[in-house]
Amino acid sequence: xxxxxxxxxISLTLKLASLTTLLLLLIGTPIAWWxxxxxxxxxxxxxxxxxxxxxxxxxxxxxxxxLLMGPNGWIGQFTQALGLGTLPFTFTGLLVASVLYSMPFVxxxxxxxFEAIGPRPLEVAATLRASPLxxxxxxxxxxxxxxxxxxxxxGFAHTVGEFGVVLMIGGNIPGKTRVVSVQxxxxxxxxxxxxxxxxxxGMVVLSFLVLxxxxxxxxxxxxx
Amino acid sequence: xxxxxxxxxxxxxxxxxxxxxxVQIAVAANFSAPIKxxxxxFEKDTGHKAVIATGATGAFYAQIRNGAPFEVFLSADDExxxxxxxxxKTVAGSRFTYAVGKLVLWSAKPGFVDAKGExxxxxxxxxxxxxxxxxxxxxxxAVETLKKLGVFDSLQSKIVQGENxxxxxxxxxxxNAELGFVALxxxxxxxxLTSGSGWLVPADFYAPIKQDAVILANGKGKAAxxxxxxxxxxxxxxxxxxxxxxxx
Numbered sequence: 001x002x003x004x005x006x007x008x009x010i011s012l013t014l015k016l017a018s019l020t021t022l023l024l025l026l027i028g029t030p031i032a033w034w035x036x037x038x039x040x041x042x043x044x045x046x047x048x049x050x051x052x053x054x055x056x057x058x059x060x061x062x063x064x065x066x067l068l069m070g071p072n073g074w075i076g077q078f079t080q081a082l083g084l085g086t087l088p089f090t091f092t093g094l095l096v097a098s099v100l101y102s103m104p105f106v107x108x109x110x111x112x113x114f115e116a117i118g119p120r121p122l123e124v125a126a127t128l129r130a131s132p133l134x135x136x137x138x139x140x141x142x143x144x145x146x147x148x149x150x151x152x153x154x155g156f157a158h159t160v161g162e163f164g165v166v167l168m169i170g171g172n173i174p175g176k177t178r179v180v181s182v183q184x185x186x187x188x189x190x191x192x193x194x195x196x197x198x199x200x201x202g203m204v205v206l207s208f209l210v211l212x213x214x215x216x217x218x219x220x221x222x223x224x
Numbered sequence: 225x226x227x228x229x230x231x232x233x234x235x236x237x238x239x240x241x242x243x244x245x246x247v248q249i250a251v252a253a254n255f256s257a258p259i260k261x262x263x264x265x266f267e268k269d270t271g272h273k274a275v276i277a278t279g280a281t282g283a284f285y286a287q288i289r290n291g292a293p294f295e296v297f298l299s300a301d302d303e304x305x306x307x308x309x310x311x312x313k314t315v316a317g318s319r320f321t322y323a324v325g326k327l328v329l330w331s332a333k334p335g336f337v338d339a340k341g342e343x344x345x346x347x348x349x350x351x352x353x354x355x356x357x358x359x360x361x362x363x364x365x366a367v368e369t370l371k372k373l374g375v376f377d378s379l380q381s382k383i384v385q386g387e388n389x390x391x392x393x394x395x396x397x398x399x400n401a402e403l404g405f406v407a408l409x410x411x412x413x414x415x416x417l418t419s420g421s422g423w424l425v426p427a428d429f430y431a432p433i434k435q436d437a438v439i440l441a442n443g444k445g446k447a448a449x450x451x452x453x454x455x456x457x458x459x460x461x462x463x464x465x466x467x468x469x470x471x472x
Contacts, residue, residue, distance in 0.1 A: 071399040088400045171384030
């Protein structure tokens with residue numbers, strides 16, 4: 001059965017995935033909006049940067065974060081100057097890593113949903129003298145709802161499935177950085193296959209339910 | 225789509241290569257630097273080729289039990305090869321101690337670790353790195369040392385674990401952990417520390433780390449595997465092993 005260490009890993013994972021999803025909806029929405037409507041020449045470059053985590057192995061992110069966030073890296077020196085210490089081996093560090101790592105999974109569906117609205121409804125709103133801000137909240141957001149649902153679910157699920165980055169910058173600390181994927185790895189390495197089965201089987205069921213929810217709520221997630 | 229016959233061609237190609245006097249070695253992470261030198265000499269002197277995989281001893285144990293293709297195993301302890309022997313996964317009579325490891329408390333910063341390890345009692349650091357004590361013998365020795373010093377409970381919240389002893393060292397080398405326990409061989413060459421500062425933990429603080437090598441069932445009757453074991457017992461290899469601070 002599940003031990004108290006397993007439960008600690010589960011609650012930590014859920015906390016990490018929830019906070020990551022929340023942050024990504026806040027940070028990702030303006031990025032997605034900008035990408036959907038900008039005419040800037042920078043659009044392809046920014047779009048490519050946002051999508052990088054889709055392509056890069058997690059070890060690349062883990063390696064650079066370990067160096068940049070460490071006491072000798074520039075991010076590390078910045079966080080130390082703020083009195084925050086360094087980020088590796090902390091929950092905050094994992095949160096920063098997860099936001100970067102899951103970014104495209106939220107931004108892309110939301111961007112697609114914004115693009116699918118097209119200029120017409122926004123122009124109509126403008127002719128009815130709605131301010132750009134009001135247009136965004138009263139017209140664009142409700143119309144893009146399927147994109148937000150898809151983005152939130154994928155962002156959450158992808159963070160739950162994160163492993164390589166956490167292994168490289170986490171330090172395997174119970175209650176702080178030992179998430180479910182790492183705990184499963186520990187169980188397997190320690191030959192505790194029964195424990196591994198409970199957690200791994202649970203992950204299979206949870207992942208299926210999450211994706212099932214996605215397809216029930218959004219029959220055509222690709223269309224946003 | 226890869227067509228089946230192409231896949232078959234690729235697979236048979238690799239297995240042909242594996243037959244060409246090649247020995248697949250699983251090596252405990254603490255021995256990764258010495259084995260590179262020894263393997264280079266071995267290849268030069270015998271004409272065989274050594275293919276090296278390094279990792280945590282416990283992880284290799286699980287992999288070997290589940291059919292990993294290794295032919296020789298250089299463990300970080302004597303317990304794991306003994307267990308594999310009892311389970312019939314080795315060539316009987318091939319097991320021997322190739323090195324006795326030493327534990328060191330090490331920091332990448334010069335002067336950070338004092339010659340008596342008092343720095344542990346002061347506790348003026350944020351992170352103490354060690355290898356997972358459940359899978360890595362040097363990690364277990366580190367925990368034994370902390371308990372012997374009576375500081376395990378007070379330092380527990382500062383411990384960060386590497387998946388193996390290499391990762392434990394990497395956390396320290398990148399400065400993310402101020403100090404930690406590693407194998408002497410990782411930071412020692414020709415009679416001195418290669419960098420930083422360290423405290424050589426007295427041998428009576430932890431159970432001796434006798435590191436055993438063994439020919440695995442996959443290596444049975446293979447000339448290259450037998451040659452490697454013979455080579456490890458030779459003077460040339462022993463001189464390399466000693467230069468990294470091991471005893472034999």
